Amino acid sequence: MHVSRPDLVPDASLERSEMETLQREIADAAVFEDALEFDPAVLGDPLVASTSEDDPPIVAGVDQSFLTNDAGDQDRALSAVVAVQGDEVIERVHAVTPLSIPYIPGLLSFREGAPIIDALEELSVEPDLLLFDGSGRIHFRQAGIATHMGVVLDVPSIGIAKSLLCGSPREDVENLPEGTRVPIEANSRVDAAEGTLLGYAVQTRQYDSPDRHINPLYVSPGHRVGPETAADVALATSSSYKLPDPVRLADSYADEAKRGLGE
DNA sequence: GCGACAG
DNA sequence: ATCTTGTCGC
Numbered sequence: 001m002h003v004s005r006p007d008l009v010p011d012a013s014l015e016r017s018e019m020e021t022l023q024r025e026i027a028d029a030a031v032f033e034d035a036l037e038f039d040p041a042v043l044g045d046p047l048v049a050s051t052s053e054d055d056p057p058i059v060a061g062v063d064q065s066f067l068t069n070d071a072g073d074q075d076r077a078l079s080a081v082v083a084v085q086g087d088e089v090i091e092r093v094h095a096v097t098p099l100s101i102p103y104i105p106g107l108l109s110f111r112e113g114a115p116i117i118d119a120l121e122e123l124s125v126e127p128d129l130l131l132f133d134g135s136g137r138i139h140f141r142q143a144g145i146a147t148h149m150g151v152v153l154d155v156p157s158i159g160i161a162k163s164l165l166c167g168s169p170r171e172d173v174e175n176l177p178e179g180t181r182v183p184i185e186a187n188s189r190v191d192a193a194e195g196t197l198l199g200y201a202v203q204t205r206q207y208d209s210p211d212r213h214i215n216p217l218y219v220s221p222g223h224r225v226g227p228e229t230a231a232d233v234a235l236a237t238s239s240s241y242k243l244p245d246p247v248r249l250a251d252s253y254a255d256e257a258k259r260g261l262g263e
Numbered sequence: 264g265c266g267a268c269a270g
Numbered sequence: 271a272t273c274t275t276g277t278c279g280c
Binding site for chain 1: 267268269270
């Protein structure tokens with residue numbers, strides 16, 4: 001893949017206020033509605049997929065692991081990408097990139113963005129959709145890492161977060177039935193009209209027993225995907241685990257590749 | 264000043 | 271994110 005908006009690439013050397021200004025530009029450039037070149041329905045329904053004349057869409061999951069130097073600091077990120085088509089893994093790539101800034105809530109893309117772009121540039125196939133570990137529109141300035149990457153690359157993207165950064169669930173999200181979703185709307189901490197639909201809490205997996213339960217994922221549009229479709233995709237790409245397959249595979253590949261460096 | 268805070 | 275064995279439950 002290649003960068004289509006070099007001017008919007010996250011630059012870790014910017015001042016904090018400049019980063020926030022760039023995020024507002026990203027949010028303005030982002031499209032929070034469906035603008036895909038494939039029918040997302042083929043992802044979940046094998047019947048629909050078999051009816052299609054086209055090849056199945058390529059969905060790539062992206063995740064990072066971190067490397068520590070002798071002093072014990074996290075000085076490099078290993079960004080991993082796993083491209084899936086149908087139920088086949090068609091490519092896996094990774095890149096190791098130096099880190100310059102620490103994790104700061106709300107500024108994640110300035111820490112992990114460059115490593116992610118490095119890894120995606122290694123990919124030979126062209127993904128139709130990117131799934132990121134983190135938020136998309138569910139962000140203080142509506143420009144989470146999935147949105148930032150989607151806009152810079154101009155590719156449809158979705159944010160898959162394991163916890164909620166901001167915004168408020170319309171209802172209780174405790175112990176939701178599998179397959180259900182609860183709207184997440186903008187609150188005072190978000191740079192959007194109060195009540196704006198930012199994404200969904202999505203329950204991809206749930207236990208049967210009343211004893212324990214699984215927390216939902218927080219799914220939001222990155223770029224060129226609407227909130228409903230983002231939630232649909234999260235459910236359709238989650239087979240046996242809580243996380244969508246591409247993201248889970250990228251997660252484990254990031255660890256696997258890291259271990260491969262040590263020995 | 265206090266609280267909240269993706270990975 | 272990361273440090274990490276056993277253990278509870280289906």
